[in-house]
Structures are given as structure tokens and as C-alpha cells.
Amino acid sequence: MPQAIHFISIGGSAMHNLALSLHHQGYQITGSDDEIYEPSRSRLAQHGLLPAEMGWFPEKISHHLSAVIVGMHARSDNPELARAQELDLPIFSYPEFIYQQSKQKQRVVIAGSHGKTTITSMILHVLKYHNRKFDYLVGAQLDGFETMAQLTPDAPIIIIEGDEYASSPIDPRPKFLHYHPHIALISGIAWDHVNIYPTWDQYVDQFELLAEAMPKAGILVFDETDDMLDVIGQKEREDIVKLPYEAHPSDIVDGQTLLITKKGEKIPVLVFGEHNMKNIAGAMTVLDRIGITDDQFYAAIPTFKGAARRLEKIAERGNRILFRDFAHAPSKVEATTEAVKRQYPDRKLLAVVELHTYSSLNKNFLSQYKNCLDAAEEAVVYFNAHTLAVKQLEPITAEDILTAFDRANLRVFTDSDALADYLSQQRDAADVFLLMSSGTFGNLSNDKLIKQLL
Structure with a gap:
């Protein structure tokens, strides 16, 4: 039975x-x-x-x-x-259940405020490319994977995207603390989830706890260019190996990003941006520890398309391109906008961000978005009053947005049809359209956008 x-x-x-x-x-x-x-x-x-x-x-x-x-x-x-x-x-949160089912496996956990889905996805892509047997849990749908989770009796290793959200309604501890990883990667720390961690210190403490809970002979991989994370990562811990990383060397030629290897070879990849070069370096560092050589990594990574909704190219016609991205926290919005501009420096960029999460719609948190859209020639913010009501948050106004973002030519919309009309009017004025949100811009469909913009 x-x-x-x-x-x-x-x-x-x-x-x-x-x-x-x-x-x-x-x-x-x-x-x-x-x-x-x-x-x-x-x-x-x-x-x-x-x-x-x-x-x-x-x-x-x-x-x-x-x-x-x-x-x-x-x-x-x-x-x-x-x-x-x-x-x-027996009652489990899903991280508790996954740990119970993977006690006999080598556990690799990818954590951090940003990049964890992409890094996890890169690792899974490379392992699958080389026909390795593994289990996994990842936060986005990936090409070639039927489900976002897999638990089998015989896989020797499990790759887990571990977040800092509460584990269940009866367990407020961050999910990643339940996994007890043999290898943990922390990609960066940027305050978000203000509804869960009201202060920066409380937020940072969760990652400190993850590092402190590493078992003996554990391996901690971290982005050494992140000042706060470098402090946590470089701390001396008995029997813990520290492996810092920084962005993989790269070049951009005619809109194509090329990885530059130690041998001087240039490897074309489909992802781009400084943040993705860090993600690649982090993935390589972890994969090296589980038996994948640099040459094997470079053989697999050119076909990595990225995770769903992570700087995803929806359509391209002529000189005009439409991207959608999951970015919503200030650090992610800034990194994504800068990445697209650096990739297409000679094209006019119109960037749109939807304020949709508890943090982004919190009036006291809005100031964190200052300067985050500066890389774009045209910038737009969209939010929906209904979302504020559903989340039972204090109302915000267009004036609150303008003050917080502190950008002279910023446009603010609260109606998705009006936003779509404005984007249509910019069809001939902008070349690259970047839409960033964890929501849907009021159910604005990709098909409609493609038809209007391209």
C-alpha cells in the first residue's frame, strides 16, 4: 500500500x-x-x-x-x-519534508536575496547536460524539466533553492534553515520582505544563522563583492571551507555576451548582465565541488536559456526587443535595468516596474527605489489600488512614487489599459522595452504587448 x-x-x-x-x-x-x-x-x-x-x-x-x-x-x-x-x-512544512526525504543525500542549498533561482537553474542545466543523477527543488519552470521539484529514492545529491521566507503558518523559521546543507551558496543580501523582517539587521541575521548552522566539513560559497555578505562569509568557522567568488570575466560584442575562460577562449552565452556573470561564477564554484570541471561547464552553459521570467526575451523584431523579468525588489530592478542598458548601449531603453509585493507597496519602504531606474532613458512605475486593498496596506499616491524614485521624467500609472496605451505610443520612440514585476501588470498579456510594440 x-x-x-x-x-x-x-x-x-x-x-x-x-x-x-x-x-x-x-x-x-x-x-x-x-x-x-x-x-x-x-x-x-x-x-x-x-x-x-x-x-x-x-x-x-x-x-x-x-x-x-x-x-x-x-x-x-x-x-x-x-x-x-x-x-x-506527522505534520511537515515542505522544507522539513524535503529534508526528511534527503537525509542520505548530499544537500546543496542556493540562498540569497537575488539570483538564487538562476544559479540553481544553471546548476540543474549543467548536471542534466552531462546526464548526472540528481534531485532538485527550484522556484521557476525550466526548459527540459517537467516539474520544479523532484524527489527520488536513488539520486545521491539534491540541489535546493532555499529562501528566507517562513516555513509554514506554524513555523516562522526561514525555509533554508531546515535543509542542513553540506554546501551552501549565498548570492547576495539586499533587504526585502519588509513585512516579515521589519529591519535590515533582522533580515541579515537569517543569513548569518544559515552560515552558522553549517555542519563540520561544510562548504560556504559567497559573493565577495557584496560588502555585508563578505563580512558573514569571511568569518572564521571551525571546519568550514570558505569559497568566495566574483563576476566571471566577460565581453559584449554586437549585443552578444561572451565568457572569457582562463585559457582565453570566448564562450557565447544567452544570459547577460553583471549580475548573471556573478551567477555563472557562483554556479561554477558549486559545480566544481560536485565533480563538474570547467571544461564540462563551458560545454553546457551556452544552451542555458535562463529560468522562466528571469530577464526573458519575449520577442524581437528588427531593432526592437521586449523583455519581461521577475525583478521587483530595488536591488533587482537596478541590476536588471543596468544589465539591459549595458547589453544594448546604443538603443533607447524604456523600463517599467510594477509595485506588487508587500515591501514595494509599503510607503516606508518606497525610498529604497531611489535611482534604481536611472540606466533607462524612459522610466515608468505601475501600481494597482486594488492590490493595496487586498494586502490591507496604507494607500499610496502617484506623488509618493515620484518623491521616492526621485526622477524628473518618471511616469506613474494605476490603470493597465492606460499603461498599454502609453507603451503603444512609445513604439517608435523606444527600441528596448523592459517590464519588471512579480505580478502581471493588471493581466497585461504578452501577446497584446508583442502586437502593440513589435
């Missing part, structure tokens, strides 16, 4: 991928949620795992379950969770 596992909040990005992975392994999977969006809904339905109706049903929780996995979307007073506690069933 296969183990039966119930997911409370099965529709989450990581949760539904873990459910699919365990389903493929032969586990008996059930789940509940009060709302499930695409693509989770279609993917769960395809495998017969979509709940018959939305809501919470304590009667689904019984002694026949081997475990209950609870996601962050659920509340601490969730009726299914209460029933599982009443029955004294």
Missing part, C-alpha cells in the same frame, strides 16, 4: 510541484485549497490531483495518512491543520 500524503494548500507553486513529484513516485496524494490559479490548476488536473471543490475539509484528515504537508498559504487556524494536530499525525 503506497504512503498517503495530504497537502494543505496544494495549489502553491512549490507545493503543487512537490505533490506532482511524489505522485510520479507512486505516493497516494490528496490536497485542499481555497483558491488555485494557473498553471497549478491545469497541472494538478492533468494528473488527477485537483481538489473536486475549493475549501477546507477536516474529514479528509484521518489516521490512514502517513503525513500532512502544510503550505504557507494556509492559516494557523486552518480546520484541516487543526484536525491533523488533534489526530497527532
